[in-house]
Amino acid sequence: MIDFRSDTVTRPTAGMLKAMQEAVVGDDVFGEDPTINELERLSAEMFNMEAGxxxxxxxxxxxxxxxxxxxxxxxxxxxxxxxxxLYEGGGIASNSGASVQLISGNFGRITADQVAAAVNNKEDVHRPLSRLVSLENTANRGGGTCYNFDDIQLIKEVCLNNNLSLHLDGARVFNAIVAKKEKPEQYGRVFDSVSVCLSKGLGAPVGSVLLGNKDFIKRARRIRKALGGGMRQAGYLAAGALYALKNQVDRLEQDHHHAALIVEALQKKDFVGTIPPVETNIVLFEVKGRFTPKSLVEALALKGILAIAMSPTQVRIVTHLDISESMVKQTIREIESL
Structure with a gap:
């Protein structure tokens, strides 16, 4: 099967497995796992932040x-x-007891003007205190779209003017960095905290790194323990993530190219409607006419291709390191045959 359901379905490469097998480990809750310590140090250094x-x-x-x-x-x-x-189990309410101000953006992206308009008057006791802005880059439900960095900087100015913190959900931030030809340290200069997922496009089997200043990460470590996230000899996992950071960033451009090729084939089909701009490795397209998302996914599965119905009107295809050029060509042939 050619599995386009997500970039989380990848398997470790031979080099990654070797690095994991050879990892030097210790007890991370005691701060004694050298491989985890190295991953946290390298990640923070890449993003010009103090700790991870x-x-x-x-x-x-x-x-x-x-x-x-x-x-x-x-x-x-x-x-x-x-x-x-949408996808974290109501965690903002259950973990933090916070409310949410939702903004309807452009393919998952919001603007500084929209953020400014969403900030509550702190003198109005009827309204919660606006405290945090969270951005997602790339935007999953936006079809992998990326922010222009100038727009992020404008949002940061609004945050500074209103005493708001700025967090980045960087589930696929390296896809954005590669697509926009950016540098990770740009993000560290703007965001108060950054979440970097290592088990999506980068291909590590498990894990994400949270980045911030030393005091922030000290508080975060205590919260991780309370949430049950304190792991012991997890350096075996961190070794895979380290390998990904060192060896599997630049190759994301290949995933983006494969996604663009699939879009070209989809655009020619009468059952395909709107497709958000495809900048990275996610193709999110509207299904209409003779197919529904469910029936299209089923038809593709019969041809050995796995995709996912993301909504009552959309199907998602995600390219990743386990998708080869020959798989893309086969997928295009099968799409053309529908």
Whole structure:
């Protein structure tokens, strides 16, 4: 099967497995796992931030960050299709006791003007205190779209003017960095905290890193423990993530190229409607006419291709390191035959 359901389905490469097998480990809750310590140090250094914290998932790093930045009753501002709101089990409410101000953006991206308009009057006792803005880059439900960095900087100015913290859900931030020809340290200069997922496009089997200043990460470590995220000899996992950071970033451009080729084939089909701009490795397209998302996914599965119905009107295809050029060509042939 050619599996386009997500870039989380990848298997470790031979080099990654070797690095994991040879990892030197210790007890991370005691701060004694050298491989985790190296992963946290390297990640923070790449993003020009002071410290990092290795966690089992991007959901955990996002939820820890939100809890660090807010108090119960505060409000988080984010786009309406944000992962932190839609796909983290109501964690903002259950973990942080915070409310959410949703903004309807442009393919998952919001603007500085929209953020400014969403900030509550702190003198109005009827409204929660606006405390945190969370951005997602790339935007999953936006079809892998990327922010222009100038727009992020404008949002940062709004945050500074209103005493708001700024968090990045960087589930696929390296896809954005590669697509936009950016540098990770740009993000460290703007965001108060950054969640970097290592188990999506980068291909590590497990894990995300939360980045921030030393005091922030000290608080985050305590929250990770309370959430059950303190792992022991997890350096075996961190070794895979380290390998990914060192060896599997530049190759993301290949995933982007494969996604663009698939889009070209889809655009020619009468059952395909709107497709958000495809900048990275996600193709999110509207299904209409003779197919529904469910029936199209079923038809593709019969041809050995796995995709996912993301909504009542959309199907998602995600390219990744386990998708070869020959698989893309086969997929295009099967799409053309439908």
């Amino acid at each position: 914290l290795f966690c089992p998932s991007g959901t955990m790093t996002n939820q820890i960050a939100i809890k660090c930045h807010t108090q119960p009753g505060d409000e988080v501002i984010c786009e309406a299709l944000s992962h932190v709101y």
